[in-house]
Amino acid sequence: MTATKTTLRQIAIAAAFAAAATATHANANAAPAEPSAKPSVVIVHGAFADGSDWAKVIPLLQAKGIKVTAVQNPLTSLADDVAATRRAIAAQPGKVVLVGHSWGGTVITDAGQHDKVGSLVYVAAFAPDAGKSTAETSEGHPAAPGTKRFVADAEGFLSLPEAAMREDFAQDVSKAQAAVMTATQGPIQAKAFSDKVSVAAWKTKPSWFIVSARDRMIDPGLLRAMAAKIGAKTTELPASHVPQQSRPAEVAKVILDAVAATR
Template identity: 50%
Template sequence: MFKLIPAMLAAALAVALSPAAQAGDATSAHHGAQVKNVVLVHGAFADGAGWRPVYDDLTARGYRVSIVQNPLTSLADDVRATQRVLDRQDGPAILVGHSWGGTVITEAGDHDKVAGLVYVSALAPDAGETTAQQYAGFAPTPEFVIDTGSDGYGFINPANFKAGFAHDATDADAAFLRDSQVPINMTVFGTTLTKAAWRTKPSWAVIATEDKAFDQTMLIHMAERINARITKVAASHAVFMTQPTVVADTIDRAAREAGQPVR
């Protein structure tokens, strides 16, 4: 009997070292692994450069971060811009949207590379809804004033910019955001979504409690409707710039909690 033990061990070892067994171990190792890719999607008026503080924080933590530059010409164009960046990811990613970017990630987030969604003071419509419908029944915010030109593109009124968008930023940072605005085609708010990724993907939300672009009850309503795990922070609409650590912490949490096998 004792002479059989080496033979039995050899057979067991051969099975353990077989390609099938090794593939199984690899699959097991990937299961539940932390997501290491993050894709950041800006909203209206401020472009991807505003994500720099969050980018710096996340890359210092070891994340591979990509930033989408939305053209803000149509929902379809912004979704395609986001999908192009998602296509380049080498594994699952956390998709993050600020403000109008929330609508974009809601439509684009059904991409097979997306493991989870993070809404940063962001809009979260459902399929069959428009972005404009999210405002119905909520109080207007008088500090946030949009000037719409004859071509249908809107800018935040310069005189109201700091109060409405970035009251907690330095004067210099608020002035830079004001003077580097990217206008948005205002018709995008009337475009009906065809998909709602939050219905199938886990979601997190950062709500800036001093946001003057949205009624607070509107932000909370949207975040609760999508069953997001909510983090609140005292900040303006420019929370991505003024509270980057809180935003990065939420993205980090999403990456750890939404871990899944590489697809």
């Protein structure tokens, strides 16, 4: 009787392994999932911010049936932020419209070389050339008022005090909103601004650019010069450094234009 039970148990185990092997073989030979017909949007926030900086734009894109992912950058170095962005890009089902704000523009310039990226959207953002850093991109242009108000901690991470957030970073949002932005900001390692991009994705990918005419963190003249250099389809808004906060519908429209043109 004991031998019979042992035999039956062995048969059951063998059958389970066989079923698992059959399922694995079937999955391996199944047709790959069809890529999404509509591109996904991956958003890369800038310094002194986090993914919540895009909370007003994201629902507008989702309402159009677009899959949106906001990358949470560690802001520890360009390499770290590019790695986080590339992981987000790789997780998308098909083509990607890659959006970068401010420092995030430097990140998408490098990470945008990914095969899935179909187009780039720069929002009041840096767009360095290959082999150049964010700091080098600013050379020859006036220092914006807000850049004189950075506060560094003992480990070299920069942040903005609430007054600077309210007066220079986001002067066209409510005081209450600026207070929330101060609380949720991501400090950036100062040395990151000297990290050089390895490639300039805008040389091979179509680009859109939003210039903030009232920007106090990046000189508007520099924004216009970068937009012209990369040959971007340019929209100028009478906004602060964060048009995604003060003019979300207009920012969403530019992103939607890029989505419509990306296949």
